[in-house]
Amino acid sequence: MRFSRLVFLLGMIAVCTPATAANVDYARSEITFVSRQMNVPVQGRFRKFSAKLDFDPTKLAAARAEIEVDLASIDTGSQDADAEVGKKAWFNTSTFPTAKFISSAVKQAGPDKFEAHGKLSIKGAGQDITAPFTVKRTGDALTYEGGFILKRLQFKIGDGVWSDTETVADEVQVRFRIVTTGNR
Amino acid sequence: MKAAPSRYTGVAIALHWLIALAILCTFLLAHIMTDLPLSPLKLKLYAYHKWIGVTIFLLVLARLAWRLAHWPPPPPASMPAWQHSAATIAHFFLYVLTLSIPISGWLMSSAFGFQVVYLGAIPIPDLIGKDKAMADQLVQLHEALNWLMALVVALHVAAALKHHVIDRDDVLRRMLPFIKQRSAAKK
Numbered sequence: 439m440r441f442s443r444l445v446f447l448l449g450m451i452a453v454c455t456p457a458t459a460a461n462v463d464y465a466r467s468e469i470t471f472v473s474r475q476m477n478v479p480v481q482g483r484f485r486k487f488s489a490k491l492d493f494d495p496t497k498l499a500a501a502r503a504e505i506e507v508d509l510a511s512i513d514t515g516s517q518d519a520d521a522e523v524g525k526k527a528w529f530n531t532s533t534f535p536t537a538k539f540i541s542s543a544v545k546q547a548g549p550d551k552f553e554a555h556g557k558l559s560i561k562g563a564g565q566d567i568t569a570p571f572t573v574k575r576t577g578d579a580l581t582y583e584g585g586f587i588l589k590r591l592q593f594k595i596g597d598g599v600w601s602d603t604e605t606v607a608d609e610v611q612v613r614f615r616i617v618t619t620g621n622r
Numbered sequence: 623m624k625a626a627p628s629r630y631t632g633v634a635i636a637l638h639w640l641i642a643l644a645i646l647c648t649f650l651l652a653h654i655m656t657d658l659p660l661s662p663l664k665l666k667l668y669a670y671h672k673w674i675g676v677t678i679f680l681l682v683l684a685r686l687a688w689r690l691a692h693w694p695p696p697p698p699a700s701m702p703a704w705q706h707s708a709a710t711i712a713h714f715f716l717y718v719l720t721l722s723i724p725i726s727g728w729l730m731s732s733a734f735g736f737q738v739v740y741l742g743a744i745p746i747p748d749l750i751g752k753d754k755a756m757a758d759q760l761v762q763l764h765e766a767l768n769w770l771m772a773l774v775v776a777l778h779v780a781a782a783l784k785h786h787v788i789d790r791d792d793v794l795r796r797m798l799p800f801i802k803q804r805s806a807a808k809k
Binding site: 475476477478479480481515516518519522599600602605606 | 660661662665666668669734735736737738739742743752
């Protein structure tokens with residue numbers, strides 16, 4: 439029967455796929471940020487991103503993270519600003535639609551505490567960043583939580599008149615929570 | 623027994639004109655800033671608008687506290703009772719509006735998800751969370767209260783000018799700094 443063969447084939451593919459490629463549960467995952475406008479902390483987030491995580495605390499040398507953020511999916515907290523930050527002076531999303539983080543190394547920083555080192559690329563600029571994070575296990579789900587300070591002017595996010603850091607601070611606190619399921 | 627004062631105290635006069643100036647500034651600022659395209663200037667003007675609003679709220683509280691200890695001079699004996707009542711009602715409205723307008727602006731800012739940080743240094747807690755529908759309603763309220771205040775201020779100014787120009791009494795003069803009263807000058 440052809441159908442049962444197909445099912446068998448798909449089953450084999452599923453079984454043979456490396457166990458380390460855990461499924462990201464996007465409904466429970468988020469990338470948020472806090473910018474400061476006139477020293478007022480303003481919450482924002484990205485609605486769409488994709489993450490590929492290979493993580494085994496006993497094999498840190500093999501750990502790898504790749505996160506791609508759809509910059510147009512930004513929610514800055516106000517509609518005016520959502521339209522503004524797609525423009526050339528900010529993310530220039532028509533030319534640079536995504537931000538990408540690719541880890542180069544993951545190091546242990548304490549019990550259940552780690553540091554992801556890697557390159558963050560936004561708007562054609564790349565910067566090495568370090569993002570401390572924690573990992574919590576509940577059943578077969580792993581929750582990665584962490585963050586880092588992004589200096590927006592290093593990526594020319596908010597160029598020209600917007601480079602005035604008195605109005606919009608250079609430092610943006612980025613936070614992430616990524617939940618993966620199906621971890622053994 | 624102490625004679626009733628014929629003038630407002632220096633502190634009351636200073637607070638009155640300071641608050642009047644701040645209201646005029648922030649009222650005009652509101653009309654300029656809302657029409658601006660998003661820019662650093664717009665963000666700055668919104669911040670200044672909010673800071674002036676908080677300042678007005680504090681100055682009005684100070685004025686009320688001062689008023690408790692330093693009762694205003696009585697109206698001229700020649701003034702009809704209905705005018706006295708009208709003035710009392712108008713003044714009551716001015717106090718209520720100059721306190722409630724900053725509060726509505728504060729709530730509105732919170733509902734938009736922007737906390738008010740007074741002078742960029744003192745965060746004022748959000749009483750309500752981010753809620754777009756609520757924010758839109760508070761905009762309506764903030765604007766309606768402002769137009770009501772503009773109306774009462776117009777009446778207030780018209781009445782003061784009427785006293786000064788038509789009645790030729792001391793009602794405006796007793797609130798003016800550096801000016802002697804007509805009755806005092808006659809002595």
